[in-house]
Amino acid sequence: MTTLVDTPVRPHPTGPFARPRTRRADRRRWQDGPTPASLADLAALTREVAAEVETGRHGVEVDPVHRWARRLHADDHLDVWLISWTTDQGAELHDHGGSIGALTVVRGALTEWRWTAGSDDDGTCPAEELHARGPGLRRRVLDPGHSVSFGLGHVHDVTNRAVETAVSVHAYSPPLSAMSYYGVEAGVLRRTRSELVAPGQSPE
Ligand SMILES: [Fe+2]
Numbered sequence: 001m002t003t004l005v006d007t008p009v010r011p012h013p014t015g016p017f018a019r020p021r022t023r024r025a026d027r028r029r030w031q032d033g034p035t036p037a038s039l040a041d042l043a044a045l046t047r048e049v050a051a052e053v054e055t056g057r058h059g060v061e062v063d064p065v066h067r068w069a070r071r072l073h074a075d076d077h078l079d080v081w082l083i084s085w086t087t088d089q090g091a092e093l094h095d096h097g098g099s100i101g102a103l104t105v106v107r108g109a110l111t112e113w114r115w116t117a118g119s120d121d122d123g124t125c126p127a128e129e130l131h132a133r134g135p136g137l138r139r140r141v142l143d144p145g146h147s148v149s150f151g152l153g154h155v156h157d158v159t160n161r162a163v164e165t166a167v168s169v170h171a172y173s174p175p176l177s178a179m180s181y182y183g184v185e186a187g188v189l190r191r192t193r194s195e196l197v198a199p200g201q202s203p204e
Contacts, residue, residue: 032151033100035077037173039149042078042102046169047147049080050104053169060084062165069202072169079175081203085110085166090159091204097178097197101171102149103142103158108166110142115155115182115189136187142168155182155189158204176203 032039049072052058060082061068067089073080085108093113103110116138142148150156160166180194197203 033173034098035100035173037077037100039100039102039151042100042171042173043104043147043149045078045080046102046104046171047145049082049169049171050106050145053082053106053167058082060167062086067202071200074175074200076174078171078173079203081170081172083168083170083202085158085160085168087160087163087165091157093155093157093182093184094204095153095155095180095182096150096172096176096203097180098152099172099174099176100149100151101154101173101176101203102147103168103170104147105142105144106167106169107144108160108164109144109162110158110166110168111161112140112142112148112156112158113137114140115184117189136184136189170203172203175199176201179204 049058053060058070058072061070062084064086067083067085069081069083071079072082093115115136117136140148176197178194178196180191183190183192
């Protein structure tokens with residue numbers, strides 16, 4: 001369960017939809033998914049908002065029982081979330097339905113396991129963790145300032161494995177409306193369930 005705080009939705013003055021459109025940007029639009037935002041737009045937006053968080057513009061709270069999240073912005077194309085993660089708070093292995101997304105770590109570190117069918121670990125994972133998760137999952141540690149984007153079909157989980165509380169900014173476009181959850185059995189990815197995501201419901 002996540003502690004959810006939803007602030008009044010307001011236009012974000014530095015979002016990708018506020019930028020002047022260039023011919024190059026227009027060619028890129030709609031190429032990464034069912035949305036005019038590109039993966040690069042979303043990653044850039046989360047970096048911009050992460051910088052705002054560092055200046056103290058957006059208050060961060062910490063809940064050691066339930067992961068804390070606050071929606072900073074929502075419109076027809078986009079929602080932006082601020083999330084804090086205490087040690088071992090995380091998500092299950094999941095996708096983002098018909099949305100693409102991105103995140104930037106503000107402070108602390110997040111460990112992401114992402115599904116790469118048939119691939120083995122990249123050598124950075126302790127053998128016991130790789131054995132526990134099975135082949136096909138790759139681990140990467142996302143340090144402060146690290147941004148990653150998620151295209152359609154990206155399956156991952158994200159957990160804070162460090163002592164320090166982690167803070168991250170996430171953007172999804174279109175806003176999340178459904179998610180599926182997965183398990184890995186003998187190297188095969190199996191969907192275990194799918195759930196609708198209500199408007200304003202915390203993402204994973
Ligand atoms: Fe996710």
